[in-house]
Amino acid sequence: MSFVANTDRDRAEMLKVAGFAGVDGLFSDIPADLQIARLNLPDGRSESEVYDRLHNLSHRNAHNLVCFLGGGFYDHYIPACVDELASRAEFYTAYTPYQPEASQGTLQAIFEYQSAICRLTQMEVANASLYDGGTALYEAAMMAVRITGRRKILLDSGVNPIYRNILYCYTSNLSIEFCEVEVSHGQSDRQRIADSLDESVAAIILQNPNFFGGVDDFTDIAALAHAKGALAVVSAYPISLGLLKAPGSMGADIVTGEGQSLGLPLSFGGPYLGFMATRMEYVRKMPGRLVGETTDASGRRGFVLTLQAREQHIRREKAMSNICSNEALCALRASIYLSWLGKQGLRELAMLCAQKAEYAKTRFSAIPGVEVKKTTPTFNEFTLALPCDASVVVSRLVDKGFAAGYPLGRYYKGMGNYLLVAVTEKRTREEMGMLAEAMEAVL
Amino acid sequence: MSFVANTDRDRAEMLKVAGFAGVDGLFSDIPADLQIARLNLPDGRSESEVYDRLHNLSHRNAHNLVCFLGGGFYDHYIPACVDELASRAEFYTAYTPYQPEASQGTLQAIFEYQSAICRLTQMEVANASLYDGGTALYEAAMMAVRITGRRKILLDSGVNPIYRNILYCYTSNLSIEFCEVEVSHGQSDRQRIADSLDESVAAIILQNPNFFGGVDDFTDIAALAHAKGALAVVSAYPISLGLLKAPGSMGADIVTGEGQSLGLPLSFGGPYLGFMATRMEYVRKMPGRLVGETTDASGRRGFVLTLQAREQHIRREKAMSNICSNEALCALRASIYLSWLGKQGLRELAMLCAQKAEYAKTRFSAIPGVEVKKTTPTFNEFTLALPCDASVVVSRLVDKGFAAGYPLGRYYKGMGNYLLVAVTEKRTREEMGMLAEAMEAVL
Amino acid sequence: MSKLIFERSSPGRRAFNLPGLSEAEKSCRLHIPGKYFREQPAELPELSEMEVVRHFVGLSRRNFSVDGQMYPLGSCTMKYNPKICERVAALDGFSSLHPLLPQLRGGGMLTQGALEVLYETEQMLCEIAGMDAFSLQPSAGAHGELTGMMLVAAYHRDKGNRKTRVIIPDSAHGTNPSSAAIAGYSVTTVPTGPDGDIDLGKYEAALGSDVAAVMLTCPNTLGLFERDISRIAAMAHKHDALLYYDGANLNALLGRCRPGDLGFDVVHINLHKTFATPHGGGGPGSGPVGVKKHLVPFLPTSIVVKRADGTFALEYDRAKSIGYIAPFYGNFAVILRAYAYMLLLGGNGMREVSENAVLNANYILAKLKGRYDLPYARQCMHECVFSATRQLAKGVHALDVAKALIDRGIHPPTIYFPLVVKEALMIEPTETESREQMDEFISAMLEIADLAERDPKAFADMPRTTPVSRLDETKAARNMKFSA
Amino acid sequence: MSKLIFERSSPGRRAFNLPGLSEAEKSCRLHIPGKYFREQPAELPELSEMEVVRHFVGLSRRNFSVDGQMYPLGSCTMKYNPKICERVAALDGFSSLHPLLPQLRGGGMLTQGALEVLYETEQMLCEIAGMDAFSLQPSAGAHGELTGMMLVAAYHRDKGNRKTRVIIPDSAHGTNPSSAAIAGYSVTTVPTGPDGDIDLGKYEAALGSDVAAVMLTCPNTLGLFERDISRIAAMAHKHDALLYYDGANLNALLGRCRPGDLGFDVVHINLHKTFATPHGGGGPGSGPVGVKKHLVPFLPTSIVVKRADGTFALEYDRAKSIGYIAPFYGNFAVILRAYAYMLLLGGNGMREVSENAVLNANYILAKLKGRYDLPYARQCMHECVFSATRQLAKGVHALDVAKALIDRGIHPPTIYFPLVVKEALMIEPTETESREQMDEFISAMLEIADLAERDPKAFADMPRTTPVSRLDETKAARNMKFSA
């Protein structure tokens, strides 16, 4: 099943028109010895057989575990209208809106997405999307390097360790110097940051809430950075912005984050959505596509891709980023999701998550030997100190039907007994109670 | 969550505009003692809670049994494009195309559906749909009564017993006389039919394949009926028409059937799709909506509901039927499905089903004590004679993961040991083998 | 011009792909004699899958719909269809359930989830309608009416009553007299009085011992509450005539007034109206029938019962049942959507429905009554019925008003129904339309009223913005081209 | 004019509905100090769910798309996206899978199904591309390029090579030089020769010991097969420069010719092109990177391995790996669609893809070459690149041709790319377009060519059939209005 429309008869006639004796002639530019007779792959199968195979494979995953896993990726409920609208063929089978008159749907949707991100983060301009929260942070780091002309970056250890790995990976050939600043008691360490900041620093990278779930206000740190001519880059969890101070109002210069929680399924790691917002003064240094408002000849409002001189297809090796295809459909989902929630809904949702997390804490702290780390306030994710190896506990809880959280030992030395637990609006009181009971039982 | 758009403020302003002091005033025509203070129902729940509840309920059904159940309702594969296209909002959130200029999509789709049904059945005109195959057969019976002015109907016992029950139910106040003609050796009994046919008979109702799976050619019976001025009504399984002689070419006057197999999910009994086709001479006696081709002022082709004088909204108590809302979206699905299959696909699909059924027969006939009834040729469904009560066997096979078929004892006296087994293209050789082995084990 | 799918066909094209046969299967010979085969395959269209997709995507774009436009089609309750209801209806555990599965073990043990949905839906409908039991089997409103009439007949037969007539007001929907007739009754029509209620005197005169039932819609199709309903009920019951409720307009009363409390003995409810299941371009619907105690024994086969142990079962053995009105349990996937909708709304949400539906209609009524004639100058319930008589004086018909609305991006109201109103414009905004959207509709209607006065000829070639302009209906009826 | 969603907002409207809290939960106090709270909620739009739905349904109708129109956008391979792939991507068992789940037990034991998908996809891609291993992590083509360049750098670092330059032909897509630069290399551009192949002499001259890699697209962006590919490869390898394959155009070779056999060391493949995953209005995509043996140790972390017992695991501990280029395993749901597509096609179907893609392009080439200038008069592969120079002589630009096509219901080809062709019109029909549809396109192009000769001024106000006409791009750049 190759989805080819034409029949043998069509092909015969077309070959004639095009002046070929046979199909092989079409490939005569390819030296014969470089052609293969056939791929060593099985023949195609029918739709129903392929469905059966994938359906069976889908059942070979423990997706039914009650999910307390977070770590930057959250099990929020996705309203049905997000799926329905984002699966409109006109959206998902279109491509980048190079022809604006034939793409006003996509363009306006992205413009609205950019607007929503600006409002959420309290920043002035947001791009059309980047691959994910991690590469967005890398792009922010490089943007800071471009803006400041400096090559050193301070990195708070509360930033998602996966993202820190991404930063290291991408910059390994670029002589960028990173300086990790350890959190103290789960919170960004002002003293160490102040000590590390100097005129060589391009940016300090922070995360709110940080990887341990801790909530912070980085206004003072941003001020410290600015005093040294450095930028403040903040990676944020968008749902938390329903409740928490926006990075823009803390003085952040670049805000990035993972948009998965905005109506995207977890889907085993992607596609996700990197968002990025900044101040207008930096817009020409920003990577990624950008939609702007304009008018047509009769004055009707319309939208186009703009400031393209930043991009690879115009600037080639001098572009701000090499990104081309981004995550447009994911941005659309986020936009629909945020429109569904609206001003009040996002706030209520954030409250709900926070409140439930507080309840979960009361249940866990009642378990002998378990300590809820309370050094910092938290939003919907928090750290438990267990009396034994967290990864062992977690594995036992899988048998009880729970994905109980993320053991911190993998990325934080000496934290082998610590467990990161996330709570979303989908977790019921009963589920939290059952997890607490199960945990008590397996300890 | 009532999906109401307006806010309290909107409501207050609107009440003022409309001249009401409060909401209660809107209902002042209803005597106060006939109003209630509140419904004794729980408060509304959120979308995610409702989803959870329904998701849980959906798992409390044995839908994963490997399905050899048929009886007129079949587990065919539904191509993904049928779901995707039929769930276009513009189709499913529209209503009956009363305003043709704003409904050309629905109207053309129905016109194409009517065309496909005509081609499938080899009849001249098909209506826009009826509720299901059973009520379609009842409508056909009444149509025959209207056409002939006679009130007696011969009913082959090979007609689906559920449909026979429906015929009896609907006509119980209408002094219609039914005469059931027993099949002999699983096939319509020509002699008995000839003996029962006389000038008082409005129609003979037949089914192909019949309920036992037997395939027939009713040309001779139709001729017998016509000779007595009676109509031949045939209920057909549309997938079988990929291979089998069409009722139209047997001389049938009215053809009906259940369209579920044309891309509709089994969905525990509905919504289904009753189709009906007839000769042009009877079109004014036909129930149901009908779409016809016409043109607009500039000669562009368009489609409208037509011959509405047959219908209730014009003719009221003299209408051909009381049907109003029908199964338009199901007809759309059928039309998409048939377009996906196309001329060759339907034939190949029918072949596939028939061939697989033959294979299944070889497996079952190898089981000691099991006999495959071979008195008539079959299409994709056939009857097994078991050495014991079929319903007991079926219940045991449920534990092995099979819906093994339909025990005939419920509707046919003396057939307690008989099992009706259906095979579709979805059943693999492995599944058929496993069922045969399981059956041998439980006997 | 949009091509027919048959006109896009090209021999040998294929969208289909089917599983192959194993050698073992292939080697089995078909035992069907040649004479049973069809000679030529059916001339279905041959297209690639992409061509099929483009064809139907293209068709869909030639439709107005609730998700695209305001759709104030009176009597049809074109409210928003929540997307979550589509999601639950698609759940595998429901959509792939064979209807004969309950019979394979212990009266439904294999389908407990589905039976619970049916049972709970019935229970909720009983509370909502004030009835004692429901059957969910009817596939639409008219199907419910016919079922109801068969229940009426069974009731009278059981009591030994000889009844031949059904009384129906002249404002009734066509399905009412049609259903009564098809059930074997003759129909007596009673006129509407000057204030839009049934003419009580004529009604009383029409009653008699041969009357099996009185069929009413309430509020009636004029969007007006039948104020004498209690007397109407009492008078019918005096003759042992049953009172039938056409529930098409239940949206007006939801959570505030129950047909059962008004004296109705049999009701049907349109789940595709009041309970937000999508209309599908003309179905599928679902028209459950509810009855008071005295009619319970006659309900269609089967019914869902709850056993003492909390499990659910299907009961088939019911001596007085009218029998099979549907092959199984009704349009299950439609019922499922309605069930989800009811859970979403709850009792509180349902009351909001009627409050807002009625308010919205009265808001439109207030804004338009200066410019369109109101045949019955009363407050309305969930819909308001105007007459285009004033426009007609200039030669502009209700149909013209409708076509002008299409050009303004709004689906027209129901026109020419109810029949008792000349040039009727029957407007039902439903509770889900926003004030802003209604204001747009109102402006459009006022603009149209202006235009009718100023330039009545302008309507002749409307609509102009649609893929086709006004279609020749006479030609369609004459040419009788019903298939390609 | 289509309102912005913010302009449809009305205070207090709500589409959202959220679960309630139990009393126990409610009674828990938040321990977040006031200073951490935001002062004002974000000004997100407030609408009812129906309003949200109508807004986005309305927007969708302002788009061209593959499911709506022919979309011969060169270099983008806008082929049909099979619907079954959407269905499998939506399966709960995949879509609700948390990416950290593999870490909760034994290296992936909780996600065996998902890992099998990844593993098998990699295996199939290896066979298709003739490579030894694949990483599925890159999220798009450009991401794959960057990953590839990082692999190149790691390879040279490991060998102690000192390399600073990457050679790229002038016809290359902008992402190529950009990716090389972002990976830390300087870029040397080599011109295209007169016949559309790379200028071999200049290429040889550009080579040197400091060249880390040569990035090629093949067929190149002119739609022409690079006939000297073997020599190009040999010359690069002589300098220990690696040959990088931009797989954007793999559709031309599928099942017939493998980049690995041509001498490429690193390749990326665009699953959203060759493997039919939908383009989503500009992503998400997926750009897996494949390598020959000598580069395997450097592949990103993690990789999927098959254990001796047949189970699958994620390997993280890889000393020479370049590290994390994505948070997890790539755009899984995109990969899943491509996997399903590969199973559907099989080896035989893939060969049909290239045969038909190339035939379709040559058919269009043959039909249009009389009326549009062909800068390189050779047979093409999967796309053909014309130049509107002849039209330009009359004042009609490639842009005008594009807008005229829009009015004829066809999405324009890629224009002004590749940069080496003046007024480029880059046409890629893909294998899924039918002959009839291409004939429509051809007629439209010929009609446009006629019009350009007859009435070149007619183009100025095209397109006329779209919701907006030509937009003022300068104004957009000047006004810098990027949000509402």
Ligand SMILES: Cc1ncc(COP(=O)(O)O)c(C=O)c1O
């Ligand atoms: C008042 C009234 N009664 C009955 C019906 C018939 O309902 P259905 O179309 O579901 O059969 C309708 C349908 O519009 C109606 O408006």
Ligand SMILES: Cc1ncc(COP(=O)(O)O)c(C=O)c1O
């Ligand atoms: C030749 C070529 N290379 C690279 C790319 C970049 O691919 P992506 O958009 O997936 O990043 C494209 C995209 O159009 C392309 O055409």
